[in-house]
């Protein structure tokens with residue numbers, strides 16, 4: 026299967042070096058813009074010519090071996106930068122803002138028990154049902170706004186039924202997650218208004234969860250039956266006091282579930298669907314595989330499509346001490362303490378040293394070449410349910426006849442803050458029926 030768009034390399038580094046010599050701020054602006062709009066060509070050139078790309082503001086790491094080295098050395102490359110924003114919103118520490126601490130170890134272990142991988146088949150079924158409900162509503166209009174009309178409601182519905190966290194209503198939960206995630210991961214200039222909105226949303230969310238926890242505990246004491254969701258499991262778990270899983274830990278970890286999910290899952294679904302629809306031959310194969318009783322055949326199409334536009338392109342880390350990255354190779358580079366390091370899984374997944382024929386759309390990629398869910402200590406807690414939900418929502422969409430991209434501007438993906446997909450209108454059914 027051929028690639029749709031061949032990456033063109035060349036030119037970025039000359040323009041960057043020239044801008045840096047003349048006006049360093051404009052050089053920073055160029056890189057930010059390329060990372061947003063021209064990342065495949067930029068990364069291809071960097072992998073080839075400057076695989077560890079040092080700028081005065083940050084260092085970008087592009088080769089597979091180096092990206093995984095950064096992400097697996099949490100005491101050198103820490104997530105300290107995430108800590109303050111997430112702590113401020115949630116009123117206490119959350120695992121993604123702490124490295125190599127007993128708290129991170131304990132909370133991740135606890136939550137891995139709660140998100141039992143044996144739940145996956147049921148979660149997949151749930152996501153499929155939620156997607157079909159939305160598609161049935163959209164169908165008569167001949168189109169669907171795939172973000173708020175399909176993928177976000179699926180994620181919010183999974184949060185309601187599987188996590189046991191519906192929010193006062195889906196709209197409020199959606200607003201809370203957007204406010205907190207925007208500040209935590211997209212407020213690069215530290216806008217105080219965005220920070221304040223996040224703190225407000227976080228305290229509303231925790232107060233809501235505190236009341237629900239009290240209700241669940243009361244129901245459990247009274248012997249009433251509760252749904253078997255993640256919240257009930259947490260409320261019903263009694264660990265020795267010395268372990269330190271108090272109610273604050275339960276509330277913060279419950280809050281972390283939709284925070285990890287409601288932006289990233291629809292983000293990945295939008296990117297995967299767009300990449301599939303851009304490749305008619307692949308799309309035809311994917312639709313054929315969507316009818317297969319073995320979901321794995323279909324799912325491979327989704328993951329390979331996502332490789333061509335992963336939702337998480339860069340994972341930021343703070344370098345805690347002077348460190349030689351890629352030691353013993355020609356690209357060995359000294360990273361000074363205090364450097365902001367951007368590990369680029371989106372680039373690593375195109376590294377020809379590891380990924381065969383990276384520009385080709387191939388369905389035989391091994392799972393360990395995929396870095397959509399991170400790598401190392403902070404690898405995604407929700408990977409099992411998330412994989413199932415993403416693939417099933419996309420599968421149900423593609424099982425509808427006539428799914429297609431619409432010409433711009435209508436068909437373009439609109440993003441909030443340049444990151445979170447907010448609008449993606451697709452055609453459904455016979456052409457010319459859109460209302």
Ligand code: HEM
Pocket residue numbers: 104120121122133281282283285286289290293336337340341396397398399400402403404405406407408410411
């Ligand atoms: C059930 C849904 C999900 C939950 C509950 C969840 C939760 C989490 C949590 C708590 C972490 C931090 C783990 C730690 O610090 O040890 C994490 C990491 C991560 N998640 Fe998820 N997540 C979900 C879905 C997703 C999806 C859909 C994606 C992307 C397609 C994703 C991508 C990632 C990545 C890339 C990381 C690593 C972040 C880093 O290393 O900086 N997650 N997730």
